[in-house]
Amino acid sequence: MNLKVLDKRAIAPLVEALMDDYRVVGPQAKGSKFTFEAVTDPANLRFDYDTTILPPKKVLLPPQERLATFTLQEDLQVKTVLETEPTVLLGVHTCDLKAIQLLDEVFSKDFPDAQYLAQREQTILISLECLSPCDEHSFCKDMGTLTASEGSDIHLTEIDSAYIVDATTEAGEELLARYATVRDATEADMQKLNKELGAKWPKFNYQLDFETAKLPSMLEAAFEHPLWNDLGDRCLACGSCTNVCPTCYCFNVYDEVDMLLTKGTRSRNWDSCQLDEFARVAGGENFREARAARQRHRLMRKGKYIYEKFDELGCVGCGRCIRTCTAKISIVESFNTIHNGKK
Amino acid sequence: MEKSIYTPDMTRVIDIEELTSLEKLFTIKSPNGELGHEPGQFVMVSVLGVGEAPISISSSPSRSNGHFELCVRQVGNVTNALHAMQPGAKVGIRGPFGTGFPIEKMRGKDLLFAPGGLGLAPLRSLINQVVDERSSFGRVIILYGTKGPSDLLFRDELDEWVARDDIECLITVDRGDETWDGHVGVITTLFPEITINPRNTIAITCGPPIMYRFVLMELLGKGIPESQIYLSLERRMKCGVGKCGHCQIESLYCCQDGPVFNYAKIKGFEEAL
Ligand SMILES: Cc1cc2nc3c(=O)[nH]c(=O)nc-3n(C[C@H](O)[C@H](O)[C@H](O)COP(=O)(O)OP(=O)(O)OC[C@H]3O[C@@H](n4cnc5c(N)ncnc54)[C@H](O)[C@@H]3O)c2cc1C
Numbered sequence: 001m002n003l004k005v006l007d008k009r010a011i012a013p014l015v016e017a018l019m020d021d022y023r024v025v026g027p028q029a030k031g032s033k034f035t036f037e038a039v040t041d042p043a044n045l046r047f048d049y050d051t052t053i054l055p056p057k058k059v060l061l062p063p064q065e066r067l068a069t070f071t072l073q074e075d076l077q078v079k080t081v082l083e084t085e086p087t088v089l090l091g092v093h094t095c096d097l098k099a100i101q102l103l104d105e106v107f108s109k110d111f112p113d114a115q116y117l118a119q120r121e122q123t124i125l126i127s128l129e130c131l132s133p134c135d136e137h138s139f140c141k142d143m144g145t146l147t148a149s150e151g152s153d154i155h156l157t158e159i160d161s162a163y164i165v166d167a168t169t170e171a172g173e174e175l176l177a178r179y180a181t182v183r184d185a186t187e188a189d190m191q192k193l194n195k196e197l198g199a200k201w202p203k204f205n206y207q208l209d210f211e212t213a214k215l216p217s218m219l220e221a222a223f224e225h226p227l228w229n230d231l232g233d234r235c236l237a238c239g240s241c242t243n244v245c246p247t248c249y250c251f252n253v254y255d256e257v258d259m260l261l262t263k264g265t266r267s268r269n270w271d272s273c274q275l276d277e278f279a280r281v282a283g284g285e286n287f288r289e290a291r292a293a294r295q296r297h298r299l300m301r302k303g304k305y306i307y308e309k310f311d312e313l314g315c316v317g318c319g320r321c322i323r324t325c326t327a328k329i330s331i332v333e334s335f336n337t338i339h340n341g342k343k
Numbered sequence: 344m345e346k347s348i349y350t351p352d353m354t355r356v357i358d359i360e361e362l363t364s365l366e367k368l369f370t371i372k373s374p375n376g377e378l379g380h381e382p383g384q385f386v387m388v389s390v391l392g393v394g395e396a397p398i399s400i401s402s403s404p405s406r407s408n409g410h411f412e413l414c415v416r417q418v419g420n421v422t423n424a425l426h427a428m429q430p431g432a433k434v435g436i437r438g439p440f441g442t443g444f445p446i447e448k449m450r451g452k453d454l455l456f457a458p459g460g461l462g463l464a465p466l467r468s469l470i471n472q473v474v475d476e477r478s479s480f481g482r483v484i485i486l487y488g489t490k491g492p493s494d495l496l497f498r499d500e501l502d503e504w505v506a507r508d509d510i511e512c513l514i515t516v517d518r519g520d521e522t523w524d525g526h527v528g529v530i531t532t533l534f535p536e537i538t539i540n541p542r543n544t545i546a547i548t549c550g551p552p553i554m555y556r557f558v559l560m561e562l563l564g565k566g567i568p569e570s571q572i573y574l575s576l577e578r579r580m581k582c583g584v585g586k587c588g589h590c591q592i593e594s595l596y597c598c599q600d601g602p603v604f605n606y607a608k609i610k611g612f613e614e615a616l
């Protein structure tokens with residue numbers, strides 16, 4: 001479709017209209033930080049947010065999610081739970097968008113995951129072009145996620161007092177036609193768009209000292225690197241880095257029973273490979289007992305293992321794990337250490 | 344009803360047999376006709392309200408008859424709850440999952456089974472399949488070791504295997520007692536007792552993590568090629584279908600790429616053994 005223009009003043013009415021039919025989730029302020037939350041007042045939306053504490057994966061893979069309910073009466077029965085809500089996920093930066101594409105792959109490959117896919121099918125993604133870096137920790141330029149030509153239904157790029165609107169799917173076009181007041185982009189709008197996009201790239205810096213195409217083979221050779229022990233000594237095994245990561249999807253499964261022992265639920269919640277018991281089995285054996293081994297596992301997943309299984313790197317360069325780590329462990333520094341240690 | 348890979352099929356325990364003080368054998372009605380498993384595969388067993396555990400299918404497809412068997416050691420929440428059950432109780436089953444033993448590649452070959460302890464549970468599925476199609480395999484050698492005589496699983500079948508002319512079954516215990524007049528010593532002490540044609544032998548082993556290194560040394564020491572050794576590995580598992588991440592061995596998923604692995608393919612993985 002041809003590019004359209006959405007005036008900033010038309011955003012609130014658009015969101016208002018969407019809220020009649022959808023749960024609209026978008027970036028909003030929380031103290032000095034931002035989070036993706038369900039919109040109750042369009043005025044609270046902050047398209048100028050830098051980054052969010054948790055990535056938008058929480059809409060598609062909630063921190064806690066019911067998988068099934070069961071009765072414990074006479075004839076035990078299980079029922080699948082698919083909790084979905086028609087959702088518009090608004091203002092997704094392109095790093096997070098790329099991460100959602102990876103999650104789509106993870107949860108549809110081999111054994112499709114009904115819970116994830118049911119919510120995914122009910123979700124319309126509206127992404128937002130970043131025109132300046134969120135802070136010094138992001139390395140989206142290295143990871144190739146500084147922009148995106150696919151993955152969302154509608155893509156927005158700010159030009160002065162308006163947004164250039166690119167509906168890239170049928171669902172996106174329908175949404176625009178139904179809810180939005182837009183006009184066709186003029187030659188002048190296009191010039192502004194080109195200017196903004198041209199100006200943005202130099203504002204972002206490369207942070208890695210090497211090309212990311214080298215990551216898998218570089219990590220392959222670094223299995224015994226001394227860095228892992230250094231990271232293991234510093235890591236507190238708190239699991240924050242994996243919780244905030246848009247591409248981390250590991251989970252735990254657990255049952256809960258009501259007080260009268262008549263019924264219960266089976267749920268999953270986010271788990272972390274950084275926690276001590278993650279790879280422990282009943283005999284007492286822990287296959288990644290040392291924090292060093294667990295740090296290695298996380299970085300190997302990001303730069304090698306996920307790539308081997310899904311053909312995409314497992315890191316989108318959002319920088320969240322660096323921002324959150326009290327031990328000041330940085331994936332950028334770690335990758336650079338491995339690279340520079342052995343030129 | 345909506346289909347989900349995480350929703351178990353409910354079925355019933357038909358029979359429960361106490362094998363040792365820690366292990367019981369559960370005969371379970373297959374949820375949908377036949378389970379359709381290959382020896383080496385596992386199921387996720389649910390006790391609703393308690394949780395789920397991966398358990399190897401211990402019976403062979405050749406003896407399935409609408410049900411299958413699980414040999415379960417009592418070690419924690421789910422396995423305790425299973426041990427507390429009576430026949431007729433309901434359990435949930437998902438699967439079968441994972442890779443089985445490559446039985447087609449084994450036809451015509453000599454087979455050397457080396458299970459340690461509870462490692463006999465998954466191997467028994469294959470052993471009984473081989474026993475039931477005995478003429479399509481070469482020699483069948485079973486070297487089985489447990490801690491003590493009271494830990495030996497499947498005593499009746501062991502007796503039968505020992506008694507048969509076409510199976511060479513040697514059994515050892517780490518420590519004997521007054522009832523035991525058999526071999527005493529760890530499983531590796533059985534290897535000098537046998538001679539084999541290594542090029543025509545396929546070895547299959549499963550046991551506690553520390554056992555693999557020593558058993559592998561013996562197998563390789565006999566000249567069996569790495570590509571002719573199969574192992575079944577245990578990892579923590581929460582989904583069984585390659586999603587939850589718990590079972591990863593570096594880039595491999597024990598629940599999908601395993602639990603049966605070819606030694607030549609896995610030996611380069613430092614986290615494997
Ligand atoms: C492919 C495969 C095949 C298997 N086949 C068999 C089989 O044929 N027979 C069999 O008996 N077993 C088998 N197992 C092992 C079996 O899955 C485990 O023994 C079982 O999952 C234990 O579950 P549980 O709920 O009873 O124990 P849990 O309650 O999960 O835990 C048991 C013990 O582990 C420790 N532990 C577990 N989780 C934690 C934690 N989060 N924090 C601290 N400590 C913890 C505790 O000390 C506890 O006592 C197999 C495993 C795999 C992966």
Ligand code: SF4
Nearest residue numbers: 235236238239241325
């Ligand atoms: S956030 Fe930092 S301290 Fe916490 S687990 Fe991750 S690396 Fe370790």
Ligand code: SF4
Nearest residue numbers: 245315316318319321
């Ligand atoms: S590893 Fe860190 S930088 Fe990479 S995607 Fe995850 S949170 Fe972002």
Ligand code: FES
Nearest residue numbers: 583586587588598
């Ligand atoms: S058990 Fe969940 S990924 Fe293998």
